[in-house]
Each structure stands twice: as C-alpha cells, then as structure tokens.
Amino acid sequence: MPRILIVEDEAIIRSALRRLLERHEYQVSEAGSVAEALEHDPQRFDLVISDLRLPGEEGTALIEAAAPAPVLIMTSYASMRSAVDTLKLGAVDYVAKPFDHDELLATVAKALENHAPSPAPAAERSASPPQEMIGNCTAMQVVYNRIRKTAPADVTVLIQGESGTGKELVARAIHRQSRRAKAPLICVNCAAIPETLIESELFGHEKGAFTGASAARTGLVEAADGGTLFLDEIGELPLDAQARLLRVLQEGEIRKIGSVETRHVDVRLIAATHRDLSALSKSGEFRLDLYYRLNVMQIDLPPLREREDDILEIADVLLEGACRRHQREGLKLSRAARRDIRDYPWPGNVRELENALERGVILAEGNLIHPDDLGLKPATGTHYPPAKKSAPAPTPETSDDEEDLSLEDYFQHFVLEHQDQMSETELAQKLGISRKCLWERRQRLGIPRKKSPRSRSA
Template structure:
C-alpha cells in the first residue's frame, strides 16, 4: 500500500483529499504546513508527497529539497498554468490545479507512482531491463507504457523507440481520445531528457488572449493585470520536453512566436525587448489536417514543416483489433479497484462482441467512460453489454473495421456534427459528451466553434440529474 503525505493548510480540502485517497487504497498522513510536515514526519520516507503551493510560512515547494527521492505533486489554486512553472523548475514531479477533478487527481497519482517505481527499478538493476540490442522484446511494452499487441501498435512502438533518442521535433496524428499524450510521454521517458520536466499544454483549453503569455511568459506591466513578471511554459520546459496538444488550435500570432523558438532556440517574453536561449524538444499532437489548414491560411506552412520532421500516427481504437479486449480488461480491473469491488469482474461474451462491433468515436476515452459506468451499475461480477450504454447492432459487421471517414467520406468534424444533431434530442449534454469520449467543456467548445446550437427546453434540468 502506497503511503502519501498531504501538506495542505485548508482543513476541508485536506480531509476531502484524505478521504478520496483512503477510499482508493492509499495510506495517508497529513500536515498543515511545511514546518509541521518536517517536525512531525520524515518526508523522504513516503511514496509521494502532495503539497499545496501557497501555505502559511514556507511555500509548498520548500518541501522538495527535504523529500529526497520521494516525488512531489504540487497543487495550485490558480486556474492559470503559470503558477506551476517555478514548481517544475524546483523539482516537482508534476502539478495539478485546484479545484481538482477526483479522476484527474487519482490518475496523476497513479502515473507518478508508476513512473517513480519504474525509475527506481531501472536504477537498482542497470542493464537487466532489455535484451541484447538495447531494446525490449516486442511483446514487452513496459518501457512504452501503452497497452497494445496489434500489428499497428507494435509498429508504432518500434518507431517510438527509434525516434525517442533522436531529439527531433515530432508531430503525432490521431483522433481525440486515442492517447496522444501517452505517446508523447513515452518519447520523453525514452529520451536523454527523461530526467528533465515534460510540460504538457492543451492549446484548445487556454483562451486565445492568454495563450502567448502562458507559453512565452510576460514582463511586469506588459498588459492589464500583469503586476509582476512571469516565466512561460516554454521556459519551464528548458532542458526537457514541451508537448503541445491540439496545436491546430494555436492562434497565428502564437505560431509565429513558436516558429522563432524552433528556428533560433530562444524566446522573448511578452512586453520584453530581450531574448533568452532555451533548449527544448517539441512534441506536438493534433487530430486535424495541418497541411490542409496551411493551404487555407489557418496554420503557418513554415511551422508545419518545422513540426513535421517526424510524424507518428496513432490508430483509432476501432482499428486495433484484439487490443480492444486487452484495453477493456485492464480498464475493468482499474475501475473495479477504484469502486472497491472485492470479487473479480469479467465481460460476458456478448459484451466483448459488442465492444468489437462498436465504432468508438471517442476511442479509449469513451471506452473508459463506458466501463466506469458499467462497474458502477453492475450488481454482480458479470459486465453485460447493456451496462456499457453503447448503441450497437450485433447483426451488422464489426464497425471497427473502418473508420467513419472510410465508411461515409465524412471528416471527424462532420461526424461529430452529425452525431450531436442526431442524438441531442434524446440525450443530455453529459450523455452526449460521454458517448463522444470528451468532457462537457470540450463539447461546449466544439458547439461554439462549429455553430451547433444547444437544445433549450429541459436541457438544464436534465443535465443536473
């Protein structure tokens, strides 16, 4: 059982987080300040420390130097990512914004503990982790951290292992929910930069008016509200990896600044006349056709070719054959443990068949949402097809054989629009988002971008149920 130390001065937040962690099988100790943690505990003896950034007395980052090899996760009350920059520079393993989503917190903790355990094992048994040739066997994907035995995924893993040490820019193509950030993290972990930070940024989640300041930082007085100078996320990634997800949503002005980073290896904060050198590896991801966007003038062509040094394509879930069963089984076990179900659970044959027939427009994210729902609703230990809540006709050929674009000539955007328009009268916004494998916020943002009006009557009441 992993032992976690929480350092948080607000009793309500501290007790809520403690209950969440204990419900999920963690042993928890707690302190209200860094000094209290140092006086009453030995920080280096824990498996993980979760500390608020702003605490009475010393800031939460102060505990990093006392933690030894124990990873530290910093919580920040700012919605902006800027407050996490200094934490990463000082050695924090990761950060999470408050108020945090319980799922995000648990997923972040699990990932940090797994990465730390893997790193510790590698240090204790050097040279024994891979067969002759320096690479793991094809069936052992522990170095990648992604489930997949299908030929498409095995070919991708081979490319990841070849590309990771090269330090070249990488562009990852893939539909939403396929796990592009997992590929980026594998590239980082297998590179010479693994000991430095990997900073992840979702370009679609940051308002256009703030994106340049978030990425490149700003000087005091650069704009209204800039009461002090701030480093940007590019600067925070110095020496490590910068992962820009949904880079197709990056405004043209920010694209020009990013191009300079790639060409000159330097940045200039907003409002500054001075440039400074940075050493980053850029990994970008998108579900859009950047070349087509460049022809339409919506994406800089010179930036596209800078990014497109090496391109990796992550297949959709429906194209991965038996990987669906393998992933589903792993997700079922994760959700069973999360729900504190003591008996092993399994899928019925009909359920497995249905999962292979369904086209999974939201990919792995939608599959995980469906399995979480099934575990919650399941009264025994057999997960049936109806519990997944997917609309599938078992008499029809398996839908994963072809993607929606191949079946109908539709783009992913067209498919999204058609799905929403066809189902919004019978589904709530929460159900629509779940079926598409995206958050309600992403659903709202796509509605705005594509001009799809939301239903009026009854929507608010239904969504709150």
Template sequence: MAHILIVEDEKIIRSALRRLLERNQFRVSEAGSVQEAQDLYDVPSFDLVISDLRLPGAPGTEMIDLAKGKPVLIMTSYASLRSAVDSMKQGAVDYIAKPFDHDEMLQAVARILVEREQRPPVAAEESVTPPPATGEIGIIGNCAPMQDLFGKIRKVAPTDSTVLIQGESGTGKELVARALHNLSRRAKAPLISVNCAAIPETLIESELFGHEKGAFTGASASRTGLVEAADGGTLFLDEIGELPLEAQARLLRVLQEGEIRRVGSVQSQKVDVRLIAATHRDLKGLAKIGQFREDLFYRLNVISLRLPALRERGGDVMEIARVFLARQSARMSRPGLKFGAEAEAAIRHYSWPGNVRELENAIERSVILSEGQEINADQLGIDVELGELELADSYLDPLPSSGLGNGNGAHEPTEDLSLEDYFQHFVLEHQDHMTETELARKLGVSRKCLWERRQRLGIPRRKASASSDAS
C-alpha cells in the same frame, strides 16, 4: 516459425489465406473439413487453428476440442452475434467475420500468437489476467500498427528531433508523448504538457512565452512561460492546430533559433527544449487555406507518428477494456467483475468514435451499474445496434460456392484472387439482381460496412441495384 492450420471448405478463401500467411513467414497446412483435418494432421501440434464455422459435416467449433488447448480462431461468413458468442463460450480464442481484409486477419493472428507466448494455457473456466502494458513504452498494443508505432518511438525517442503525433481525439497521443520523453536523455527533466485548445486566445502567448511586469493590463508581475519552464526537458503541445497565428510565429522562432522573448520584453533568451506536438486536425490542409503557418508545419513535421484509432487496433480493444475493468473494479471495491459474452461482442463490434477515452468511460459506467459479477452489453451504455448483427435464420447459410460463377466459366474466379478480390467479385456478380440490404446480409456485414468497403475498394453502385433497393 509458427505453424497454422486452416480449415475452410471454400477453396478460394483457403488458398488466399494460405498465400497471405506464407508471405508473412508462417508455416501453413490446410483441410476442407473437420474430418479431413482430423485424418491428416495431429491437430494439437499446430500453434494456431483458423477454422470456418460452417463446414461440411461437423461445425468448425469441433476444432476447439481437437486442438486440446491450442488457440482456435473462428471465421464466420455472416456477422451473427449469436454464432460469435456461442463459439466464444465453447472456447474459441476469438472470431473474425467474413469478408475481412489482409491487415485485419494478420493483426488477429499476430495478437493471438503473442498472447500465447506471454502466458501459459489456462482452463476455460479460469479468468485470464490482462497482459501488462508493452515494455517500457507503457502503452498496451499487440496489433501490427501499434507494434510499428512502438518501433518508431524507440528509434525517435533518443534524438532531439521535433515530433508530430497525429490521431483522432481520445487515442492516447499524450501517452505517446510521455513515452518519447521517458525514453529520451531528457527523462529526468520536466515534461510540460499544454492543451492549446484549453487556453483562451488572449492568454496563450503569455502562458507559453511568459510576460514582463506591465506588459498588459493586469500584468502586475513578471511571469515565466511554459516553454521556459520546460527548459532542459520536453514541451508537449496538444491540439497545436488550435494555436493562433501570432503564437505560431513565436513558436517558430523557438524551433529555428532556440530562443524565446517574453511578452513585453525586448530581450531574447536561449532555451533548450524538445518539442512534441499533437493534433487530430489536418495541419497541411489548414496551411493551404492560411489557417496554419506552412513554415511551422514543415518544422513540426520532422518526424510524424500516426496513432491508429481504436477501431483499427483489432483485439487490442479487449485487452484495454480488461485493464480498465480491473482498474475500475479495484477503485470501486468490486473484485471479480468480468464481461459477459454479449458485452465482449458489443465491445468488439462498436466503432468507438471517442476511442480509448470513450472506452474508459463506458467501462466505468458498466462497473457502477453492474449488479452481479458479470457485465452485460446494456450496462456499457454504447450505441451499438446489436440487432443488426443478429441475422434472420434464412441468411445463416455461408456464401455458396456456386454463387461465384455461372457454370460456364465466364466469371469463374481463379486461385489468385485475394480476400478483397473475393469481396469485390461477389458484389459485382450479384449487385444487378440483389439489393444493398441483401448483399450486406449475404456478405455478413451491415449496410454501412458494405458502403465503406465499396468506397475503399472503388466499387460503384449500379443504377439497377440502387433503384431496386429503393423500391
């Protein structure tokens, strides 16, 4: 059981973090300052130190030297790129901006502890070789959602059950399909991959199910379809939401009866195919409006696997980025390239709407454009507003403890508040006299992030706040 030290002067945050970690089977000790941590504990004996950056007395970065090589995760109460970069330069293993939710913290802790077990400590100036892909799965992912996905893949792969992989474009759905195939009894048989969106609607049935000679104009010879070609193996239909309704009916017959009929033929033939489908669309919603067959949806949805977006995978983004950097550097004969601190911060802060595919393109671009041995943020070519992350000095103070209550105890939070309760309490307490911009700055997030958290937590904007913000 890993032993974690929390160094945080705000009791509500410290208590919430302690309960969160203890509920997830970690041993936890705590201190309110660097001096207190030094006085009470042998800091290097801990497996991980989680420290706030701004503390009474010495800053949290002092814990890096005191930990003597053990990982230190820095918390910031404002999303300052400058403070994050500085703490990373001083040796922090990672940083996390307040307010954060439970999953975000647990993912960061799990990733750091796994990385620590996988490789021995290295000096700060040494480069770290990116870890290999996860086991036989062949996909990088140390965050909790990916570890959960890997567990499901290992359970599902040996069966012949139909699998529906759901996730945004560019998340790597074909990699999951390949892992399912490679871990199945069909691994020595073919895996046939078909992008349903890439085949013209007029040809899709012929491509999938084959056709007989003379079945239509131009059919000068019989042709085997891709379903038949996958006999004994696995058929992966990517973007199945783009499949026309006529082809969906034929595919349903494959799933129900295990047989196909070529276009223009009156005879059916048996096929032994395991079907894996993938989509970024809401098939259930499409079925309700008649754009996807409901009976096919339920046949496909025997096992549903959700592939998280890259922005939901925490520290995985940097692991994947380093693998791509090593690959592109070798391909272009540019050994020794590494990310600068600001490039790393940009990669971590960017939302990656194009997911892993967009990340790979950005890394390739940066390798091409880089001039020295260090890649900077501009060379990535991503639309990340680094200026938003740099807050004015007047906003660099952490959230004051007195700001959580009014002194008479009427709104005094209890120790039972979670991290999300803390966020919600602060917004409700201050939104009557602070604009959205001021709230976002004090909480250390962008206005967009504040809006998203309002939506997720169900915190409505008050009219007074909205009107004052517009003035």
C-alpha cells in the same frame, strides 16, 4: 535469454542451427529471406545470423537494416575476399559452411559479449509496449518501433491521431526513452487556454505588460528548458503564437511579452493534433513554415476501431482500474458485453471505452457487466447529424436521448449563428461552459472552428 534471428533459405540447415542454439539456451526465430527477416523487425534481436547467398537480396543487406543489432554472416562460398568484403560492410564476423558446432557457438558468444547493450539501450530496443501503453496489434507495433527509434534522436515529433487515441501517452513514452528523461516534461493543451492568454502562458510576460499583469511570469516554454514540451492540439494555436513558436524552433530563443530581451532555451518539442495541418496551412489557418518545422518525425496513431486484436485486452486493463477505483473487485464482462465491445466502432476511441467501462462498473448488479450496463447503443456510433423523428416508442432511455439531442441542437445552432461575431471565449461565456468544453463539443458535433482575424480580437 539472448534473442537470435536465423536467416537461411535452406530449411534443413536452418532447423539444425536452431536446435543447436536452443540447446544452449538461446531464444531463436527463423526467416528464409531478407524480406521475411524484415517482417520480424531484426533490430529487436540481440544477434542476426544470416546466410550470404539468399533469394532476392543478399544477407549483407541486413547489416544496415538490423542496426544496432550485430549481424554474423555465414556462407559456403568461403574465401578471403568475400570475408573481407563482408566485414567491410559492417558484419560483426564471418563463418564458413559447413561450420564446426563449437566454433560457431564460440563466435556467437563472442559477438553477443562484444555487442551487449547497457541496460538503458536494451530497454529502448525492446519492441514491447512502453509503460502505460497497451496492445500488440500490427499497427501499434509500428508505433512502438517509431517511438523507440525517435526517442534518442533529439528532433521535433508530430503525433497525429483521432481524439482519445492516446497521443499524450506517446509523448510521455518518447520523453522517458530520450536523453532528456531526467528533465521536466511540460504538457499543454492549446485548445484549453483562451486565445488572449495563450502567448502569455507559453512564453511568459513582464510585470505591467498588459492589464492584469501584476507580476512577471515564466512561460511554459522556458519551464521546459532542458526537457520536453508537449503541445497537444497544436492546430488550435493562434497565428501570433505560431510565429513565436517558430522562433523557438529556428533560433532556440524566446522573448517574454513586454520584454526587449531574448533568452536562449533548449527544448525538445513534441506536437499532437487530430487535424490535417497540411490542409490548414493551405487555407492560411496554420503557418506552412511551422508545419515543416514540426513534421521532422511523424507518428500516426491508429483509431481503436482499427485495433481489433487489442480492444478486449485494453478493456480488461481499464476494467481492472475502474473496479479498484469503485471498490468492486471481481467484476467481469459478460460474453455478450465482450462481443459488443469488440464490434462497436468507438468514435471516441480509448477515452470512450474507458467511460463505458466506468459506467458498467457503477451500474452492474452481481458479478457480471452486461451490454445494458455499458450503454452502447447503435445510434451512439454516429454523433452527427442528430437523429430526427423516426424514433422508436418512447422509453425512459429514449426520452433522455431526445433531451440530450435537443441540447446539442441548441448548441449547434447557437455556435453557427454567432461564431462569426464572437471569439471562442465569448461563445463559451454565453453558453455557460468552459472554452475547453466548447472545443470538445465542436469536435463531437463536427462543427469546424472559424478563425477570427487578429485585428478583431483587440
């Protein structure tokens, strides 16, 4: 059913036109001014019918704002001059008031037929969430519209948001809606690869380029040739690798480690971070020229605590998936559990919500998941600093918490004491964990990473 937006300040005319169009199976929305029309996001409609004379801006202001949706202008100030001027500005057609119903319907049908999008663009113009993304709050509508507008434009995109907000889902949505959808999407977490290997992983190396390089290897940038490269947590990329990446963006060229030859690559880069790259560039931890190259289009993802209208919808979808995985179909959240989920601040965002629901599915007895099954305690809303002595009387649960906090105290003390003398890889080895786990605990405990000079990592 075609969607039409009517922009008319006279309510009687607006209502009459709406009834006429709805009788002929059109889906109609209304606005009384250009400003009100912009709140409806006119780009998602198949046609905009606007009066020329409106309070504030004239209806012709919508011609550009609604593009690529066609705009049909109507006015009681009918004259050849105004008709020509309106068409020159890009209006699809012009109708004089009072209009003949049959004539108007014919003009509307013609405008829709001449500007009917092909199936792919129609999907791109939709304001509904991209595949795998859930929620329709105002903040996410802004994200969806930015994805839709950004995806066809072959430019670099910087996605910013807290950990667990779904930055990779945004990258996948951009890739699927882009002209590169049939080419590969290569996803890389820069924090999960040791500093000594990151350049080799991204740009490749020749046989014998360094100790252990027993064969030539193609880098992930080259593997994404013709497609999209998604670099998550790009703020963790070492400075040397940043310089190489800048070369890729500026010249479209890569050079493998140990090679003297350059190779051309055609890659669209999407980067993501939870850190302030502008601040990092001022402190010298991130190249300012690379930041400017990355920040062509920016998409800011809201944290889950700012998506109150979406939290329960997301929880229901994640719960359904957890029930399928554990073969416990039919489980529901109790009223108290839904209230706690809605009110909890979710510092870990969607990832933390998913873990809580997984826990609830496993622990629930009967057909309802209760707050105790989710394990959402007030203390977990603030991860740092750890709570000290003013604790309630010991229970099995608080004993477990105290043990966890003592381990976190040890981790925090060890990292702060040795991070100036050890690399991230050495710290992880001493702690008996992976480098990715080290990075994740840093984020959870709020311990900033100290960049070591490259001369010391030889």
